[in-house]
Amino acid sequence: MAEEKGSGEEASKRVVHTYPLVKSCDMVDDMKNEAIELIVTACEKFATNNEVAAKVIKDNLDEKFGPSWQVAVGEGFGFNITYELKTLLFLYFGGNLGICIWKR
DSSP states (O other): OHHHHHHHHHHHOOOOOSSOEEEEEOSOHHHHHHHHHHHHHHHHHTTTOHHHHHHHHHHHHHHHHOSOEEEEEESSOOOOOOOOTTOOEEEEETTTEEEEEEEO
């Protein structure tokens, strides 16, 4: 009986990723790694304010890789975008926080 209860608790546990989980990316490796580092830093620093995190990410990307970057940070969104090739990155961070960056 105790075994059944233990296995039920295991099944109901939610997996939370503490690392960035990249879902889609067409960037070159160097740009991808720098972008992920910027995203993780901003999302950890502004964990309670997605709008400020998005602004910080955008400002840093504009400075580092040139203007016209777009950033979406949130928990429940979908998107259909037109973007410059080799500039799209979509990842999850902290379990359910989605971050999408792209350049127009």
